[in-house]
Amino acid sequence: MVGGGPAGLATAAEAARGGLRTVVFERGHALGEPVRTSGGSFVKPLRALGVPSRCWHPVHRIRVIGPTTDVTKRYRRALGCVLDVRATYQWLGQQAVEAGAEIRLKAHVDGALTDGGRTVGVRARDPFRGAYEQPARVVVDASGHTGFLSRAAGMRPGNERSAVGLELELHAPGYDQDEAVFWLGDAISPGGYGWAFPVGGGRVRLGVGVVRPDSDAEPRVLLDRLLAAFGALTAAGSPVGPIESHSGLMPVLPPAAAQLVGNGLVSVGDAAGQGSTLLGEGIRYAIDAGRLAGRAIATGDLASYPREWRRRTGRDFAIAYAVNTRICGYGDADWDRVIRRLDGLSPRQAAWVFATDFRLRHALGALVTDPSLVGSLLRAALGRSVGRSGSES
Ligand SMILES: Cc1cc2nc3c(=O)[nH]c(=O)nc-3n(C[C@H](O)[C@H](O)[C@H](O)COP(=O)(O)OP(=O)(O)OC[C@H]3O[C@@H](n4cnc5c(N)ncnc54)[C@H](O)[C@@H]3O)c2cc1C
CATH class of the missing domain: 3.50.50.60 (FAD/NAD(P)-binding domain)
Known part of the structure; x- marks a missing residue:
C-alpha cells in the first residue's frame, strides 16, 4: 500500500x-x-x-448561511459529525x-x-x-x-480540477459546539464554500475551499474574511485564536x-x-x-x-459531479435561491442532499408523501426553483 x-x-x-x-x-x-x-x-x-x-464529535444542527439567506436544519439524533x-x-x-x-x-x-x-x-x-x-x-x-x-x-x-482547502483549528470556547455552519456566496468563498466544524473541547475548524481552475480566489484572503464573519457566531468577548493550521488538495x-x-x-x-x-x-x-x-x-x-x-x-457520484460543475459558476443570487430551496426541504430530505445520498427509494418515498418533493430534491441538488417549508425531524 x-x-x-x-x-x-x-x-x-x-x-x-x-x-x-x-x-x-x-x-x-x-x-x-x-x-x-x-x-x-x-x-x-x-x-x-x-x-x-x-x-467523532456529533452535531445536531446544520446551518447554511448565504448572501442574504440563513437556514438551519435541526436533528434530534445527531446526523452530522466532525x-x-x-x-x-x-x-x-x-x-x-x-x-x-x-x-x-x-x-x-x-x-x-x-x-x-x-x-x-x-x-x-x-x-x-x-x-x-x-x-x-x-x-x-x-x-x-x-x-x-x-x-x-x-x-x-x-x-x-482540484479543490484547494485552507483551515484553522481554533480555540473558540464561545462557539456553540452543537452547530456546523456552511457559508456560500462570493464574499466568503466564490465557487466553493466556507465552514465551521466544531470538534469538541471548545475547538472549531474554520476553513474555506475553492475549486481550481474554476475559481482564482485566494484562500488566505477568504479565510481572513471568514474569521471576521465567524466572530459574530461566538459569545461576545470570548477568545478566538488558532491552535493548528491545515491545508490540502482533493481531486475533482x-x-x-x-x-x-x-x-x-x-x-x-x-x-x-x-x-x-x-x-x-x-x-x-x-x-x-x-x-x-x-x-x-x-x-x-x-x-x-x-x-x-x-x-x-x-449514481450518487454522477449527480454530485453534475452539481459540482454547475455550482462552481454560481453567484450570490443563485446561492440565495438554492438556500431558499433547501429551506423548503424537511431536515431528513436536506440530510440526503448533505450526505450525497440520492437513492431511488428516497425519490420514491418523496413521491408517495408529496410528488412535488421529488422535483424539489433534485432541484435542491442541481439548483433551480423553490420547494416548500421544512420542520424539525
Ligand atoms: C482541505 C480539505 C478538507 C477536506 N474536508 C473533508 C471533510 O470534511 N470530510 C471528509 O470526509 N473528507 C474531507 N476531505 C477529503 C479527505 O481528506 C480525503 O478524501 C481523504 O483523506 C482521502 O483519503 P486517502 O487515504 O485516499 O488519501 P490521503 O488521506 O491523502 O492519504 C494519502 C497518504 O499517502 C501518503 N503518501 C503520498 N505519497 C506518498 C509516497 N510517495 N510515499 C509514501 N506515502 C505517500 C500521504 O502522506 C498520505 O498520508 C478534505 C480534503 C481537503 C484537502
Missing part, C-alpha cells in the same frame, strides 16, 4: 485479514499527521463502517496492525517497479533501510491527491474517470477520485473503497472491487 491514509490503511487491514503479507508505506512520521482534512462526516455511515464513536482525524486514522492503523499488516513510517515510495507493462513492486526509501526495492504481487496506489502511480500507469487523468475527477484496477496496480481513495465532489467529503468513502479493494485482492477476484464500488456510488 502506497500511503497510510484512510484508503491505504483500510485496504491493508482487509488484505492482511485475508492472509496476505501486507506492507503500508507512509512517508509521514505518524499516521494522521499532518492533518490535511476537516473531518466533516455523518454518524450513520461511520457507525456502519465500525468507526468508534470516540473518533472526526478527530488523527484518532480515526490511528484507529485504522491499529486495525491494520491487528490484522497482521506491517506499517513503515517515514517510508517514501519514489515509483513503481515494472516488468513488461505490469507493476511488480515499488522503489522506496526510509531512514532504517535506505533506498530499496520491494517486490509485490499487487501494488495499491493510496497516495491521495497525486495518485502518482495510477497516473504514471495511465489509469487516470491528471488533476485538471469526473465519475468513472479513473480505472480502479490495472496490470498489477490497484487504485483507492483520492488517488482514484473516490470522494464526493458535492461537499468534498472523502474519508468514509476511502475506508469503504479500501475495504472492498483489500477483500478483492485477498480473494484474487480483483474485478469485484470496481463492480461493487460503482454499484454503491455510481
Whole structure:
C-alpha cells in the first residue's frame, strides 16, 4: 500500500485479514499527521463502517448561511459529525496492525517497479533501510491527491480540477459546539464554500475551499474574511485564536474517470477520485473503497472491487459531479435561491442532499408523501426553483 491514509490503511487491514503479507508505506512520521482534512462526516455511515464513536464529535444542527439567506436544519439524533482525524486514522492503523499488516513510517515510495507493462513492486526509501526495492504481487496506489502511480500507469487523468482547502483549528470556547455552519456566496468563498466544524473541547475548524481552475480566489484572503464573519457566531468577548493550521488538495475527477484496477496496480481513495465532489467529503468513502479493494485482492477476484464500488456510488457520484460543475459558476443570487430551496426541504430530505445520498427509494418515498418533493430534491441538488417549508425531524 502506497500511503497510510484512510484508503491505504483500510485496504491493508482487509488484505492482511485475508492472509496476505501486507506492507503500508507512509512517508509521514505518524499516521494522521499532518492533518490535511476537516473531518466533516455523518454518524450513520461511520457507525456502519465500525468507526468508534470516540473518533467523532456529533452535531445536531446544520446551518447554511448565504448572501442574504440563513437556514438551519435541526436533528434530534445527531446526523452530522466532525472526526478527530488523527484518532480515526490511528484507529485504522491499529486495525491494520491487528490484522497482521506491517506499517513503515517515514517510508517514501519514489515509483513503481515494472516488468513488461505490469507493476511488480515499488522503489522506496526510509531512514532504517535506505533506498530499496520491494517486490509485490499487487501494488495499491493510496497516495491521495497525486495518485502518482495510477497516473504514471495511465489509469487516470491528471488533476485538471482540484479543490484547494485552507483551515484553522481554533480555540473558540464561545462557539456553540452543537452547530456546523456552511457559508456560500462570493464574499466568503466564490465557487466553493466556507465552514465551521466544531470538534469538541471548545475547538472549531474554520476553513474555506475553492475549486481550481474554476475559481482564482485566494484562500488566505477568504479565510481572513471568514474569521471576521465567524466572530459574530461566538459569545461576545470570548477568545478566538488558532491552535493548528491545515491545508490540502482533493481531486475533482469526473465519475468513472479513473480505472480502479490495472496490470498489477490497484487504485483507492483520492488517488482514484473516490470522494464526493458535492461537499468534498472523502474519508468514509476511502475506508469503504479500501475495504472492498483489500477483500478483492485477498480473494484474487480483483474485478469485484470496481463492480461493487460503482454499484454503491455510481449514481450518487454522477449527480454530485453534475452539481459540482454547475455550482462552481454560481453567484450570490443563485446561492440565495438554492438556500431558499433547501429551506423548503424537511431536515431528513436536506440530510440526503448533505450526505450525497440520492437513492431511488428516497425519490420514491418523496413521491408517495408529496410528488412535488421529488422535483424539489433534485432541484435542491442541481439548483433551480423553490420547494416548500421544512420542520424539525
Ligand atoms: C482541505 C480539505 C478538507 C477536506 N474536508 C473533508 C471533510 O470534511 N470530510 C471528509 O470526509 N473528507 C474531507 N476531505 C477529503 C479527505 O481528506 C480525503 O478524501 C481523504 O483523506 C482521502 O483519503 P486517502 O487515504 O485516499 O488519501 P490521503 O488521506 O491523502 O492519504 C494519502 C497518504 O499517502 C501518503 N503518501 C503520498 N505519497 C506518498 C509516497 N510517495 N510515499 C509514501 N506515502 C505517500 C500521504 O502522506 C498520505 O498520508 C478534505 C480534503 C481537503 C484537502
